[in-house]
Amino acid sequence: MAQAKTLTEKELRKVLNYIAIHKHAARNRAMLLVTHLSGMRVGEVAALRIGDVWTGGAMIKDEVRLLPEQTKGKHARSVFLGEKLRKELLAYLATIDRSDLTMPLFFTQKRDGFTANTLCQHFHWLYKAAGIDGASSHSGRRSFITNLANKGVGVRVLMELAGHRSLAVTQKYIDVNPSMLRSAVELI
Template sequence: MLLIKKPEGQAKIISRTEEKRILHSLDAKQNSERNKVMFLLTIKAGLRAKEVAGLRWSMVTDATGEITNAISLTASICKGTKGRTIPLSKDLKQVLQQLQKNSTRIQSFDPVILSARKTAMTHHGVVYFFRILYKDNGLIGCSSHSGRRTFITRLANRIISVGGSLRDVQQMAGHSSLSITQSYIEGNDRAKVEAVNLI
C-alpha cells in the first residue's frame, strides 16, 4: 500500500507487518498480557494515552463481570465532555479476557492497566511505555498516538464498505468535528488511482 507523506508533527501510522512484529515482540517481555492490552487498546480501539491509563474494568465488563462486546468510556477519562462506546475487536476482547483471568481479586472500579508496582499507571507512564516499545522495535516517528491514528485511518478505509460513514468514525474517535477526524486519516495514493479509474 502506498501512503502519502504524513503531515509534519503527526504520529506515524503502523503497518500490518509492524503490528504483527510488535505483538510478537511483546510475547518475550514481562507483563506480556498487560502490554498487549495496552497496544491493542490504541490500535484496535483508538484510545488516547489518557484513556488507556484511566480505563476501569467496569468499562469493559457487564454486571456479572464478563468482558462485554464494547468499551464504554466515561466522560471522566475522555477528552471533552462526552463519553463514547467502541465495539471490541475479537483480538482485543481475547487479550482482555486473558488479562482478567490472570489478575487477582478484581473490583469493577480497578484500573485495567497497572504499573509494575500494581498501582494505576499514569498518562505519562503510558506515553513512556509506547516510546520505549516503538524504539525497541525500530519504529521512528511513532508515539503513543500512532495506534490511535492507525485505528482511525483503517476504520475510515473500511467503514463505507460495511454501510457506515465518516460520522461513525468521528463518534468512535470521540472527536468534536469531522474536520478533526479527517486530519487523522492517512491518505492512500493507490486507492486514489483506483477510485479515479472507476469514474
C-alpha cells in the same frame, strides 16, 4: 509537531512480536491493541477500570461507557469493542486478579495504575525498542481511524468512533497512502 506514525500490519506485528518476548507481555499486548482496535486515546486507556470492560462473568462488554473524567474533552462517550479486542482482553484478564472491579485494568510493576503520561512514555519506549520510528502513543488511534477509512467507513462514523466533535479533526487523522489511492482509481 509531526503527526504520529500510522502503522502497517507488518509494523504492528513487529511490535507485538517484540512485546511477546519481554516482561509484561500480556499487559503490553492488551494495552497496545486497545489503542489499535478501538481507537481509544492513551489517557482513556490509562483511566480504564476492570469493571469498565468486564461483566464479572466470562464475558467482556461489547461497549465501554467512558465517563467525562476519563476522556480528553470531558464528554462521556461510548467505545465499541469488536470481537477481536474482546478476545484479547479476556485473555489478558485471565492473567490478573479481577476480584476488585474498581481497580485499574492496566497497572505498573508497582501495582499502581498508569497515568496518561506514564503510559504515553511506555508506548514511546515499546515502539522505539521494536524499531518503529515515528510511532507514539497516538499511533494506535491514528492507525485505527485510517484502517477503517481504508475499508470504506464514512468519515461521520469515524468521527463518532473517535469521539471527535468535528469532522475536520477526524479528517486530519486519516493517513492517505498509495493503497488507498490505488483502490480509489479502481472504482472508476
